[in-house]
Amino acid sequence: MNRVVIIGGGPAGYEAALVAAQLDAEVTLIEEAGPGGACVLEDCVPSKTFIASSDVVTGYRDTEEFGIRSGGIDSVTVDAASVNRRVKRLAQAQSADIGTKLVKAGVDVVAGRARLGADTLGHTHRVEITPAEGPARSIDATTVLIATGATPRVLPTAVPDGERILDWRQVYDLTELPTHLIVVGSGVTGAEFASAYLAMGVAVTLVSSREHVMPHEDPDAARAIERVFRERGMNILSRARAQGAERTADGVVVTLADGRQVSGSHVLVCVGSVPNTADLGLTEYGVSVGDGGYLTVDRVSRTNVPGIYGAGDCTGVLPLASVAAMQGRIAMWHALGEAVAPLKLRTVSANVFTDPELASVGVTQSDVDSGKVPARTVMLPLSGNARAKMQGLRDGFIKLFCRPATSTIVGGVVVAPKASELILPITMAVENRLTVDELAHTITIYPSLTGSIAEAARQLMLHEIA
Numbered sequence: 001m002n003r004v005v006i007i008g009g010g011p012a013g014y015e016a017a018l019v020a021a022q023l024d025a026e027v028t029l030i031e032e033a034g035p036g037g038a039c040v041l042e043d044c045v046p047s048k049t050f051i052a053s054s055d056v057v058t059g060y061r062d063t064e065e066f067g068i069r070s071g072g073i074d075s076v077t078v079d080a081a082s083v084n085r086r087v088k089r090l091a092q093a094q095s096a097d098i099g100t101k102l103v104k105a106g107v108d109v110v111a112g113r114a115r116l117g118a119d120t121l122g123h124t125h126r127v128e129i130t131p132a133e134g135p136a137r138s139i140d141a142t143t144v145l146i147a148t149g150a151t152p153r154v155l156p157t158a159v160p161d162g163e164r165i166l167d168w169r170q171v172y173d174l175t176e177l178p179t180h181l182i183v184v185g186s187g188v189t190g191a192e193f194a195s196a197y198l199a200m201g202v203a204v205t206l207v208s209s210r211e212h213v214m215p216h217e218d219p220d221a222a223r224a225i226e227r228v229f230r231e232r233g234m235n236i237l238s239r240a241r242a243q244g245a246e247r248t249a250d251g252v253v254v255t256l257a258d259g260r261q262v263s264g265s266h267v268l269v270c271v272g273s274v275p276n277t278a279d280l281g282l283t284e285y286g287v288s289v290g291d292g293g294y295l296t297v298d299r300v301s302r303t304n305v306p307g308i309y310g311a312g313d314c315t316g317v318l319p320l321a322s323v324a325a326m327q328g329r330i331a332m333w334h335a336l337g338e339a340v341a342p343l344k345l346r347t348v349s350a351n352v353f354t355d356p357e358l359a360s361v362g363v364t365q366s367d368v369d370s371g372k373v374p375a376r377t378v379m380l381p382l383s384g385n386a387r388a389k390m391q392g393l394r395d396g397f398i399k400l401f402c403r404p405a406t407s408t409i410v411g412g413v414v415v416a417p418k419a420s421e422l423i424l425p426i427t428m429a430v431e432n433r434l435t436v437d438e439l440a441h442t443i444t445i446y447p448s449l450t451g452s453i454a455e456a457a458r459q460l461m462l463h464e465i466a
Contacts, residue, residue: 001025001026002020002023002024002025002026002142002143002335002336003025003026003028003124003139003140003141003142003143004016004017004020004025004026004027004028004141004142004143004144004145004332004335004336005027005028005029005030005114005125005127005139005141005143005144005145006020006027006028006029006030006144006145006147006328007030007114007115007127007144007145007146007147007148007280008030008031008037008145008146008147008148008149008276008312008314009029009030009031009033009034009035009036009037009098009109009147010031010036010037010038010039010040010147010149010312010313010321010324011036011037011039011312011321011322011324011325011328012145012147012149012311012312012313012324012325012327012328013029013031013037013145013147013311013312013328014029014035014036014037014098014101014102014328015324015325015326015328015329016145016147016311016328016329016331016332017029017102017105017107018101018102018105018107019328019329019332019333020143020332020335020336021102021105021106021107022105023332023333023336023338025143025332025336026108027106027107027108028107028108028110028129028139028141029102029107029108029109029110030110030112030113030114030127030129031109031110031111032111032112032113032132034092034095034099034111035095035096035098035099035102035109036091036094036095036098036099037149038149038151038169039149039321039324040091040094040095040098041091041092041095042091042169043168043169044321045090045091045094046087046088046090046091046172047168047189047192047193047353048353049086049087049090049091050083050084050087050171050172050196051192051195051196051353053078053083053086053087053196053200054195054196054197054199054200054355055199055355057073057076057078057199057200057201058073058199058355060072060073060075060076061073062392065392066392073201076201078177078200078201080174080175080176080177081175081176084171084172084173084174084175087172088172110129110131111131111132111133112129112130112131112132113129113130114127114128114129114130115127115128115279115280115281116128116144116280116281116282116284116285116287116308117138117281119285120140123142123306123307124140124141124142124307125140125141125142125143125144125285125305125307125308126138126139126140126141127139127140127141127144128281141307142307142335143307143308143309143332143335143336144307144308144309145301145309145310145311145328145331145332146277146280146282146287146295146303146308146309146310146311146314147310147311147312147314147324147328148275148276148277148280148312148314149275149276149312149313149314150273150274150275150276150313150314150319151273151274151276152167152168152169152269152270152272152273152274153271153272153273153274154167154269155184155242155244155245155269155271157243157244157245158184158242158244158245158254158267158269160269161247164247164251164252164265164266164267165245165247165252165266165267165269166266166267166268166269167268167269167270168189168193168268168270171193171268174266177197177200177201177202178197178202178264178265178266179202179203179264179265180202180203180204180205180251180263180264180265180266181194181197181202181203181204181205181264181265181266181267181268182204182205182207182245182252182254182262182264182266182267182268183197183204183205183206183207183267183268183270184207184242184245184254184267184268184269184270184271185207185208185209185269185270185271185272186206186207186208186209186210186213186214186215186236187214187215187216187270187272188214188217188352189270190206190213190268190270191206191213191214191225191352191354192352192353192354193268193270194206194229194234195225195229195353195354195355196355198229198232198233198234199355203233203235203264204234204235205234205235205236205237205262205264206229206234206235206236206237207237207240207241207242207254207256207262208236208237208238208239208240209239209240209241210238210239211238211239212226212238213225213226213229213236214226214352214358217352217358217360218358218360218364218365218399218413219365219366220365220379220397220399220413220415221358221360221397221399221413221415222358224356224395224396224397224415225352225354225356225358225415227395228355228356228395237256237262240256240257240258240260241256241257242254242255242256242257242269243255243256243257245267245269248263250265251263251264251265251266252264252265252266252267254267273313273319274292274293275292275293275294275295275313275314275315275316276314277289277293277294277295277314278293282295285305285308286304286305287303287304287305287308288303288304290316292316294314294315294316295310295314295315295316296310296315297309297310297311297315297317297327298342299330299342299343300330300331300334300340300342300343301315301327301328301330301331301334301343302331302334307335309331309334309335310327310331311324311327311328311330311331312324312327312328315327317343317345318345318348318350320348320350322348323343323345323348326343327343330342330343346362346363346410346430347361347362347427347430347431348361349361349423349424349426349427351419351420351423353420355417356393356395356396356415356416356417356419357414357415357416357417357418357419357420358413358414358415358419359413359414359415359419359420359422359423360411360412360413360414360423361411361412361423361426361427361430362401362409362410362411362412362426362427362430363375363401363410363411364411365377365399365413367411368401373401373410374403374404375401375402375403375404375410375411376401376402376403376404376460377399377400377401378399378400378456378459378460379397379398379399379456380397380398380399380452380455380456380459381396381397382394382395382396382397382398382415382416382449382452384452385447385449385451385452386446386447386451387447387448387449387451388416388449388452390447391417393416393417395415396414396415396416396417396419397413397414397415397416398412398413398414398416398422398452398453398455398456399412399413399414399456400412400426400436400453400456400457400460402435402436402460406435407435407436407437407460407461408433408434408435409426409429409430409433409434409435409436409439409457410430411426411430412426412429412430412453414426414453416449422449422450422453425439425450425453426453436457436458436460436461437457437461439453439454439457440454440457440458440460440461442454
């Protein structure tokens, strides 16, 4: 009997557990927070639920243009306590659903913590478990998966207190909306929360250390979303680095590196994450840990120690729940002798849940600009799309990349409401190596936003002929 122990119950851990159980392994999963881990209980699920509430508010924007006199967005009020109760309720419900699925699959779910123990003889690895209740125990496993995730990075000069100085896991404890929220960090997480709070009517100042927000995303997309942010009243401080944050009598003051100070009611610090790899006994066991504390793994999730695998945010491969889940599945398929293909990042689509959303897949603009990947490009504004006009959408675009010689589609970007849904046909084109001709000849619904994807492909065909 294969004995599998999984440390961490987030997407990497619970998806791996389900695969291992399906393959008749004896599976023990240890998670301190609850089934689904921090992703479900504190990070991804809560943040997207919170953003869903902000989307409802956005629906009241510019209704007069449609002949609907609702009083406009200024008449909308947001009950922060109710919003956050819903966030926590849905997170707990999702966690419970995952727990039920694991138990039904035969997985032994243990609430608690675990670490690698002393080296054992033979082909097993000892895992020491400290349950939340009951005595400590150990299991000798044939396969161990480390899937412990990551935690918000803390600035020593802006330590979160859960009241005025916050990390992104603490915002759901607020009973009232901030009157002026300062967001430190303009990456994906900072941009998403800044966008959501702005939609809810909160004055937002976004402190960005770079020239533009979301510096690691497609530059055309980042500029388009930044333009929307500014038009809606967000104060963006570019090339500004936060030095620290202090509480005042009724709020906070953020000091910038150049000496400027910004006052607000609350500050939300979004400056990245650190992997949860400390206190796991990795170094003592001989497991390789790289720069920043990230677990070193290959494309089938193996560490340097046979039988020990790693998956998810603790590996630093790509901090997406979808990637974490696939890393976990691949680890179990490989460990338990199933045929498995190595992880492919070129076909992974990603989304930023701002308003509008930003979705991307495959080759990037920087790949093309640097000459790393030769490609032809078309960027088609949504402003000419009939459905976009009907919905009053003025911002956004479709961008496609294809190989010059073969016209194979190798990447794309979408900026639009629900771009997370619109990116799928482009992702399928990249995954299946479709050509622009094949995409262009696909009949789309009229009117529809997806029609612009086929139109972009037709324009690439014209460029090819020219």
